Each structure stands twice: as C-alpha cells, then as structure tokens.
Amino acid sequence: MKNIILFSICILCCFSCTKSRVKLANIQTIEVPITRNDKPATFDSLFEIDKYIVLETTSESIIRKIGKVSFYKDNIYILDKEEKTILVFSNRGDFLMKYNHLGQGPGEYIELTDFSIKRDSIYMLDGIRGELLVYNLKDSLLSADKVMKAKGIEILNDGKYALNMELGHADKQNDMGGYYSYSCLKNNRLLHRAIPYNKELCGLSFSQAEGGDAFYHYLDSTFTLFPYNDTIYYVNKHDGGLFPYRRVKVGDEKIEMNTDKATIKELRKKGIVSSVFSFYKMRGKIMFSYYYNNENRKYTIADEGGNILFNGAFGLDMNKLPVRMLAFDSDEKDERILSLVHSFELIGLAKHYTDKSLLLNQIVANISAEDNSVLIFYKLK
Secondary structure: OHHHHHHHHHHHHHHHHHHHHHHHHOOOEEEEOOOOOOOOHHHHHHEEEEEEEEOOOOOOOOOOOEEEEEEEOOEEEEEEOOOOEEEEEEOOOOEEEEEOOEOOOOOOEOOEEEEEEEOOEEEEEEOOOOEEEEEEOOOOEEEEEEOOOOOEEEEOOOOEEEEEOOOOOOOOOOOOOOOEEEEEEEOOEEEEEEEEOOHHHOOOOOOOOOOOOOEEEEOOEEEEOOOOOOEEEEEOOOOOOEEEEEEEEEOOOOOOOOOOHHHHHHHHHHOOOOOEEEEEEEOOEEEEEEOOOOOOOEEEEEEOOOOEEEEEOOOEOOOOOEOOEOOOEEOOOOOEEEEEEOHHHHHHHHHHOOOOOHHHHHHHOOOOOOOOOEEEEEEEO
C-alpha cells in the first residue's frame, strides 16, 4: 500500500511538472518593433472619449504624485506617493476624505507603498517596514499584521494575499535561499514563491510613469509584472499560484541570472533592458507602455494573436488632449483606458490650439494651472 501511495504521488508530480512545462513552452511572444513609430492619429481610429473627471483641488486634496487609482462603489481612491496618503473623490471629482496614517506608532506606516480595497476594507501596505494595516472605509483600524517587505499587494480569496516585491530590498546578507519577486502567503505562512532574479539587481530602483501598478485587474482576472522580466503573469486568485500569460520582447538584451554586476550597470545606463508597465487587456486587445534606449515613453497595442496594431507615442488625440495611459483598479467590469493629464498642460494647449477643440476649452474653463490632474477616459470604438 505504501508503495502504491508513493507511486501515485510521483505520477501526480510528474503530471504537474509536465503541465507546467507545456504552458511555458506555448506562451505566445509579442515582439515589439522598437524602430516602428506609428502616427498618433492611429489612436483615434481605435478609441474615443468616454468622459473626463476634474478632481477638486482644496488645501486638503492637493495631489503631488499619483501612484495608484482605484474605483470602488462609485468613489475614486488615489494614492499620493509623495504625501503618503490616500485621497477619496466622488465619481464627479468632489473631494470626500483622506487616509493619512504616516508615523511610527500603532496603526501607522512609514511608507505607504500600495493599497487594495476588498469587502469594504482598505488594506494599506507599508513596504519599508513590512506591515499590512487594515482599515474600514470610515478610517477605523481593524488590524495590523507583519508581512514581507514588498512594493505591491493583492488580496486573494480565503485570507490569502499576494506580494509583488519587484527587485526586493538591498539586504544581500539575508537572501532567504534566493531572490524572488513574487510571494503568496496566508496567516504569514508562505504558500508560493516565484520569479527568481539576479542578486545584483537586489534593491535597485526601476523608474516608470505615474500609476504603474503592481497588480492589474480585468473582468475576473488578475495580472502582474516585474522589472526586467519579459513576461506578463496571471495570478490564480484561489490558490495564489502564478502562471505566464504573454511574453513581451523589447529589444535583444536581457539580464540573466548569471549576468555580472558591471554588465548590469552598463545595460541599465543605456536603458536597453526594458520592462512593460501600465498594462491593459480588453476585448481581444493587449496594451502596455515601455521605455527603451532612454527614449520617451512608447505604447504598444496588439491583438490576441500578437499582431501589432500600434507602436509609438500617443501624443495628442483628435481633441488636442495629451494621452498618458495609466492603469487603474475597479470593482466593476470596465474596458475603458485612463489618461492622466496635468492641468497646466491643458491650459498651455488651450492657448496654442485656440478654437480647435471645444472639449479642451470646456475642460480648461473649470481648472487653473495649480489644480489637480484631470482624469480622461477612453473607450474602444
């Protein structure tokens, strides 16, 4: 009987490993044509304006730098990375309240790295101290738990949570058996650990535009990305397992597990090892941003088959509005894309394009140069 049990376990393990290898082998690769620069007008052939939201500006609601935008029960939750606060606006842009627990006491954080809203609770991640603070939406503390240091958090089913640690922290003396970008835990017990990376990357920063989330949600799916990794991953919300969804090839250079420190430094300096961010998935299309060769931000839109529909800078849309894509969270099924535009930019453009955009003039009539950014939503045609 003992031999039969052992044999069954071996068969199960072999089947699981084989299944994993098949998935890895068959992952589709989207090859980004880095020398291709499509005309910005292509954007207007794919998308059209849905609506815009002017975020109210008061002495209490000034936003310095947007780190994350999340929609929950018709309200907008915005992480201000510089002020380390979460501001709440109505879906019309009216300022409602602010979560601010900066400090070193109970229920406070040193660094507000990320947040997630589930079941009328807001989970605030202190990625520097390694602590997860849970508040209700009325701003009363519910719990405070020690977690691993991380850059992003996703609350899963049955008390599980996933952590995106990107390139970790600069503690090379305590590598816990290796350097990993992803962990899934329950009751602070490690269930999954994945995506090992070169230890010479540990603690290095990776710059991306405002609103570069750690986790992305579309319909019932959750995705995540990691710096200098060429794969978009799918998170199983039930068990926290991680599975490859698409590979994205931007240029030929990669940082391998055995790449030496000097080479890594040179590759980073040249900006030729790219990572995608601000990832969207909608109605048979995939869209993301990337930087390459220290050039300005570019965007790629591909269909489900990997065929490139657009590659280049979005520039201005037909209404003379800048398109600066920022991914966002939502508790509803949402297939819009969000563009974040600073008020001073819009005012400058309105002066340059006088009488060429009724919508631009309409927005500018309600803002001043010092006001908060404007959220502009587009939908697929």
